[in-house]
Amino acid sequence: xxxxxxxxLVNKAVSLLGEGKVQTVVGWRKGLFDYDxxxxxxxxxxxxxxxxxxxDHCGANLSKYLVRLTRKLxxxxxxxxxxxxxxxxxxxxxxxRFDRDRVYVVGVQCDGMLDAEGTGLEKCTACKSRKLxxxxxxIGEDGDVSDSxxxxxxxxxxxxxxxERFAFWKDQFxxxxxxxxxxxxxxxxxCEVCVFNNPKSGIENKAPVSSFEExxxxxxxxxxxxGRCTDCGECSRVCPQRIPLHLLNRKFIKDxxxxxxxxxAGAEQGQRAPLVNYTPDDIEPYEIFNGGEKNV
Amino acid sequence: MYKCNIDSLPKVLDEIRxxxxxxxxxxxGAKPVFFPQAEDLMRFKTEGKxxxxxxxxxxxxxxxxxxxxxxxxxxxDVLDNVFLKDPVDTYYQARREHGIIITEACSSPExxxxxxxxxxxxxxxxxxxxxxxxxxxxxxxxxxxKGGDLFMKIESVxxxxxxxxxxxxxxxxxRKLEKLPLAGLSTDDFGAGKTDKxxxxxxxxxxxxxxxxxxxxxxxxxxCQCYDIxxxxxxxxxxxxxxWDSCMYSEFTKMSAGQPRLTQLERFRQRFMHKLVYYxxxxxxxxxxxxxxxxxxxxxxxxxxxxxxxxxGGEAK
Amino acid sequence: MQVEGYRPLIVxxxxxxxxxxxxxxxxxxxxxxxxxxxxxxxxxxCRVNPMFVLRAFQRGADGVILxxxxxxxxxxxxxxxxxxxxxxxxxxxxxYLGIERDRTRxxxxxxxxxxxxxxxxxxxxxxxxxxxxxxxxxDLRCKQ
Numbered sequence: 001x002x003x004x005x006x007x008x009l010v011n012k013a014v015s016l017l018g019e020g021k022v023q024t025v026v027g028w029r030k031g032l033f034d035y036d037x038x039x040x041x042x043x044x045x046x047x048x049x050x051x052x053x054x055x056d057h058c059g060a061n062l063s064k065y066l067v068r069l070t071r072k073l074x075x076x077x078x079x080x081x082x083x084x085x086x087x088x089x090x091x092x093x094x095x096x097r098f099d100r101d102r103v104y105v106v107g108v109q110c111d112g113m114l115d116a117e118g119t120g121l122e123k124c125t126a127c128k129s130r131k132l133x134x135x136x137x138x139i140g141e142d143g144d145v146s147d148s149x150x151x152x153x154x155x156x157x158x159x160x161x162x163x164e165r166f167a168f169w170k171d172q173f174x175x176x177x178x179x180x181x182x183x184x185x186x187x188x189x190x191c192e193v194c195v196f197n198n199p200k201s202g203i204e205n206k207a208p209v210s211s212f213e214e215x216x217x218x219x220x221x222x223x224x225x226x227g228r229c230t231d232c233g234e235c236s237r238v239c240p241q242r243i244p245l246h247l248l249n250r251k252f253i254k255d256x257x258x259x260x261x262x263x264x265a266g267a268e269q270g271q272r273a274p275l276v277n278y279t280p281d282d283i284e285p286y287e288i289f290n291g292g293e294k295n296v
Numbered sequence: 297m298y299k300c301n302i303d304s305l306p307k308v309l310d311e312i313r314x315x316x317x318x319x320x321x322x323x324x325g326a327k328p329v330f331f332p333q334a335e336d337l338m339r340f341k342t343e344g345k346x347x348x349x350x351x352x353x354x355x356x357x358x359x360x361x362x363x364x365x366x367x368x369x370x371x372x373d374v375l376d377n378v379f380l381k382d383p384v385d386t387y388y389q390a391r392r393e394h395g396i397i398i399t400e401a402c403s404s405p406e407x408x409x410x411x412x413x414x415x416x417x418x419x420x421x422x423x424x425x426x427x428x429x430x431x432x433x434x435x436x437x438x439x440x441x442k443g444g445d446l447f448m449k450i451e452s453v454x455x456x457x458x459x460x461x462x463x464x465x466x467x468x469x470x471r472k473l474e475k476l477p478l479a480g481l482s483t484d485d486f487g488a489g490k491t492d493k494x495x496x497x498x499x500x501x502x503x504x505x506x507x508x509x510x511x512x513x514x515x516x517x518x519x520c521q522c523y524d525i526x527x528x529x530x531x532x533x534x535x536x537x538x539x540w541d542s543c544m545y546s547e548f549t550k551m552s553a554g555q556p557r558l559t560q561l562e563r564f565r566q567r568f569m570h571k572l573v574y575y576x577x578x579x580x581x582x583x584x585x586x587x588x589x590x591x592x593x594x595x596x597x598x599x600x601x602x603x604x605x606x607x608x609g610g611e612a613k
Numbered sequence: 614m615q616v617e618g619y620r621p622l623i624v625x626x627x628x629x630x631x632x633x634x635x636x637x638x639x640x641x642x643x644x645x646x647x648x649x650x651x652x653x654x655x656x657x658x659c660r661v662n663p664m665f666v667l668r669a670f671q672r673g674a675d676g677v678i679l680x681x682x683x684x685x686x687x688x689x690x691x692x693x694x695x696x697x698x699x700x701x702x703x704x705x706x707x708x709y710l711g712i713e714r715d716r717t718r719x720x721x722x723x724x725x726x727x728x729x730x731x732x733x734x735x736x737x738x739x740x741x742x743x744x745x746x747x748x749x750x751x752d753l754r755c756k757q
Contacts, residue, residue, distance in 0.1 A: 062753075112703070119655065157709065158709065160713075162708070162713065162714075163709045163711065164707065164711070165710060165711035166710065166711025166712070166749055167711070168709045168711070169711060170711075176665065179680060186640075202668075203664065203668075209754070210752050210753060210754055211753075212670075212671050212750060212751060212752035213752070215667075215750065216667050216671070216708065219663070219667060219703075219706060219707075219710070220663065220664060221668070222706065223663050223702070223703065223706070226702060235626070248706070251705070251706060251709050252706065255701075255702055255705050255706075256702070259698075259701060259702075260698070274698065275695070275698055275699060275702070276695075277698075278694035278695060278698055279694075280684060280685060282684075282694065282697050282698060282701075283697075283701060284697065284701070284719075285697065285700045285701045285704055285717070285718070285719040286719070288701055288705050289704075289708065289714050
């Protein structure tokens with residue numbers, strides 16, 4: 001159950017719309033069942049009162065829609081963001097994907113979201129933060145960065161032998177159907193034309209034809225968002241084949257933290273991402289293995 | 297009608313495996329068995345001015361597909377209308393001819409199921425062989441010649457029972473189906489000849505507004521049949537293969553002039569119009585949705601054909 | 614699992630300003646290194662997209678090595694600093710996916726270090742040869 005009630009959000013949306021402070025509301029629309037909630041825009045009061053939803057199944061991160069909506073729509077847009085969504089929002093602002101002025105952010109404290117079967121989403125059971133890092137207005141109480149155990153599974157994998165790790169990932173990747181849902185939902189993936197859709201990239205492909213292509217897609221995708229991924233967990237949430245994609249992103253986050261110092265993408269606006277940054281005495285690639293022994 | 301113990305089902309399957317390769321279908325259904333996601337069509341090799349062509353098809357042996365639900369069997373009829381009409385797709389045809397389909401009556405339909413809306417009866421799914429399960433037994437009915445061939449091979453592990461033994465199971469399934477939340481959905485508004493009615497419906501904008509443009513719905517759908525043919529350069533030759541494609545993708549049917557459907561609204565509309573209007577137009581009114589409910593479960597933003605039908609059908613917003 | 618008569622295929626990305634010149638110097642000084650090493654000249658080690666590394670493996674490489682100017686000596690001031698971060702993360706990820714860590718390496722070789730270039734290649738080729746054929750990041754279609 002969410003502490004923050006639906007009524008608070010509905011009333012806020014209706015009043016801001018009524019005052020003319022915003023022209024469009026981005027939120028979640030009721031579905032056929034409790035759990036099938038669709039991200040949606042609202043412009044009319046009765047539509048909001050009737051169809052706006054806020055319950056335990058509002059897992060969808062709305063921040064990426066702003067890239068599209070700020071270009072398409074006139075006026076100011078009200079968006080409801082949960083704590084983890086605010087990190088994505090900040091990261092998008094850092095990358096100049098839309099104007100801050102065009103958006104009115106209402107931060108909503110969240111108590112964890114569920115999937116259709118009623119189990120907690122992975123991103124929520126390993127919740128990294130209940131802090132709302134950006135908002136114009138707040139509903140509920142602001143929280144703190146959680147002391148989450150989110151790297152436990154990464155460590156579990158790291159402690160395996162390479163053969164076991166290879167077998168693990170082969171099994172996971174072999175299920176991939178290349179629907180691209182992980183990419184399309186990812187708030188860090190906002191390229192106009194993705195490299196996987198670009199016929200000139202040489203890796204454009206619509207199917208995981210060989211085991212190499214399965215690996216290639218997921219390595220490149222994780223690498224493209226390395227240092228920019230806020231760990232919002234949307235990729236794992238939407239994967240129809242239930243591949244634990246967050247384990248790839250978290251590996252990069254964990255490595256970045258240990259190699260280059262603690263870094264949380266989206267924690268602040270305007271941060272310089274670790275992969276477009278350096279220091280003269282960074283760790284050498286050989287130092288990450290073999291206990292730092294030099295090769296030659 | 298024959299029966300075996302539910303505990304001895306693995307043994308019966310092992311018996312079948314002695315004679316056939318067996319595909320036990322899981323949540324992805326039977327489509328990938330007959331129409332795989334990627335498939336090599338041919339191979340080229342060039343040496344000097346000569347191009348050599350290789351047929352990469354291996355001869356297909358008889359195989360068994362086990363556990364197909366009624367909706368997925370109807371989905372194969374939908375695919376047949378596409379692939380087996382002139383010009384016949386011989387790759388698909390070979391697998392259809394050699395596949396022996398064992399269907400399973402749905403004793404526990406899910407809340408997202410709405411196959412009855414399309415006139416499908418999951419209590420009597422058909423196919424070459426049908427099985428019904430109850431608490432302790434599995435009942436086997438062999439419907440076709442192909443099913444009969446299979447029967448000869450596993451006769452020794454089954455015992456004969458009377459046909460009416462499954463009557464109760466069937467009626468219990470039908471009772472469950474009537475109570476499903478989506479059982480009352482109507483297809484009356486849709487079908488052949490409705491293009492003009494729905495094509496410019498203002499509802500499409502709202503329905504498609506948050507579509508991500510991923511291919512999940514099309515790849516989990518048992519009736520989506522679009523594919524792309526591509527060449528892979530191996531460095532010393534070319535492999536021509538086909539793979540599933542999705543009308544949701546920005547590069548779907550891309551030509552020199554670009555994609556014919558430029559916005560996600562158009563792509564979204566295409567998919568649902570195809571299921572509900574265009575396919576019926578070309579196939580005597582047959583819908584190319586079978587109500588399996590996969591898109592209801594898998595869509596990242598929870599938009600699906602039921603919501604489309606309800607909204608276009610005039611249900612209040 | 615070394616096969617009789619097996620020679621590894623190694624792709625070496627060398628930056629134009631230091632390492633490629635280092636390879637030249639190794640040649641001029643008649644220092645031998647295995648002919649299994651195929652050099653690809655790049656303007657800067659920073660030009661090497663992680664995709665290049667994966668593509669090399671796809672097309673049959675058994676090992677991939679990047680050579681660039683020593684940190685601080687980059688012809689473009691900072692290119693190799695970025696390479697260093699990128700490759701550290703990429704190699705760590707490949708290891709995480711269970712791909713043998715000795716198949717990849719970054720080495721800084723200046724234009725004056727012909728001897729180091731030869732020694733590096735000898736050592737790397739030996740380690741890759743010990744691992745045998747690349748099976749974990751291969752594309753079978755390219756081997757038909």
